[in-house]
Amino acid sequence: MPAEPPTTPPLPALPKVELHCHLDGIIDPPMTRDLLAAGVALPFTEEELAGRHPVTDMDSFLKWYDVGGRLDGSIVPFFPIIAAHIGRLKAQGVVYTEIMIAGSEIPDDPAVRLEQIGAFRRHVDRLEEGKIQVEFLMAVGKGKSPDRIRRLADRALSLHQAGLICGFCLAGLEQGFPVRPYREVLAELREAGLGIAIHAGEWAGPESVWEALENGCPHRIGHGTHAFADPRLIKHLAEHRIHLEMCPTSNHRTGSIARLADHPVRRAWEAGVPFSIATDDPGIFRNTIAGEYRLLADTFGFTPDDLLAVTRAGLAARFQPTLRGPAAALADRESPSGPAACRHPGISIRMPWDEGGTGCLKPNRSSP
Numbered sequence: 001m002p003a004e005p006p007t008t009p010p011l012p013a014l015p016k017v018e019l020h021c022h023l024d025g026i027i028d029p030p031m032t033r034d035l036l037a038a039g040v041a042l043p044f045t046e047e048e049l050a051g052r053h054p055v056t057d058m059d060s061f062l063k064w065y066d067v068g069g070r071l072d073g074s075i076v077p078f079f080p081i082i083a084a085h086i087g088r089l090k091a092q093g094v095v096y097t098e099i100m101i102a103g104s105e106i107p108d109d110p111a112v113r114l115e116q117i118g119a120f121r122r123h124v125d126r127l128e129e130g131k132i133q134v135e136f137l138m139a140v141g142k143g144k145s146p147d148r149i150r151r152l153a154d155r156a157l158s159l160h161q162a163g164l165i166c167g168f169c170l171a172g173l174e175q176g177f178p179v180r181p182y183r184e185v186l187a188e189l190r191e192a193g194l195g196i197a198i199h200a201g202e203w204a205g206p207e208s209v210w211e212a213l214e215n216g217c218p219h220r221i222g223h224g225t226h227a228f229a230d231p232r233l234i235k236h237l238a239e240h241r242i243h244l245e246m247c248p249t250s251n252h253r254t255g256s257i258a259r260l261a262d263h264p265v266r267r268a269w270e271a272g273v274p275f276s277i278a279t280d281d282p283g284i285f286r287n288t289i290a291g292e293y294r295l296l297a298d299t300f301g302f303t304p305d306d307l308l309a310v311t312r313a314g315l316a317a318r319f320q321p322t323l324r325g326p327a328a329a330l331a332d333r334e335s336p337s338g339p340a341a342c343r344h345p346g347i348s349i350r351m352p353w354d355e356g357g358t359g360c361l362k363p364n365r366s367s368p
């Protein structure tokens with residue numbers, strides 16, 4: 001814990017990157033009010049959604065979806081929601097973000113799928129206005145039948161081929177929901193050039209992260225919070241530059257950690273594990289990406305240079321090879337020290353767009 005008061009400059013000025021945000025967890029009561037006032041049709045009122053707040057544990061997290069989940073099943077309601085979200089991100093200095101679209105929001109019919117997600121992409125292109133780069137990933141919960149897994153993978157492949165998504169995420173519960181049944185499909189997606197991210201170490205311990213690494217060969221781990229109980233795993237993540245998408249406020253609100261101060265973000269920094277920070281579901285947790293950066297400064301003692309290194313680490317772990325706007329300018333500038341500049345020279349991060357980046361770094365839990 002820092003003894004000195006934080007000296008972080010006004011956070012909107014600091015460029016930020018967010019790699020872990022679910023499209024279906026963005027809407028909050030004020031956004032609901034504004035959209036309804038603008039004439040947008042939504043399947044709930046501001047009061048109904050506000051009645052599901054605050055989200056303070058797993059139970060209230062799941063209950064939020066009784067109302068917020070009414071948006072599921074189609075991409076159409078998310079056109080005005082993404083517009084409001086991008087406006088907020090720009091105001092917070094976010095230069096690059098990757099947002100997860102749930103498989104259930106992606107049409108099954110191939111022609112309708114390309115038409116709707118293509119229209120969504122063009123809508124977002126217009127909203128970027130040269131100030132932010134917004135990319136999309138497809139997110140799928142575990143526990144699906146083999147036939148369903150195959151169909152979802154085909155959706156991801158077609159969207160990637162059309163240039164509409166750059167990655168694939170396995171999300172959801174961990175205990176009793178292994179990555180193993182997705183092994184072949186994830187290898188195929190990885191070979192096709194999609195970035196792979198797997199939620200692990202959020203609801204379960206290090207063994208869940210090992211299982212994800214062994215079976216999914218992900219470029220990134222969503223959360224990874226409980227990976228830090230295993231020193232060998234920390235070493236593995238650091239050496240192989242496996243990026244963690246850390247979500248401190250989310251972990252605290254869902255009960256994944258008991259106290260915010262317990263979050264291992266500082267341990268990740270000190271161990272040289274590459275990571276970025278994210279809100280996860282800003283509408284559910286009522287958090288902001290600027291607030292997460294502020295938390296790192298105020299609670300975990302990160303300096304402005306440290307925070308910039310976190311931003312750079314996020315940019316280095318992106319799934320979209322081509323950068324535009326301020327993200328491109330930031331990537332061109334010289335990299336300072338910190339997790340983004342590898343603390344283990346000789347072992348470089350391998351992204352899907354690097355030469356040889358589709359290869360899999362097989363973990364070996366028993367190696368010293």
Ligand SMILES: [Zn+2]
Nearest residue numbers: 171199222280
């Ligand atoms: Zn998530």
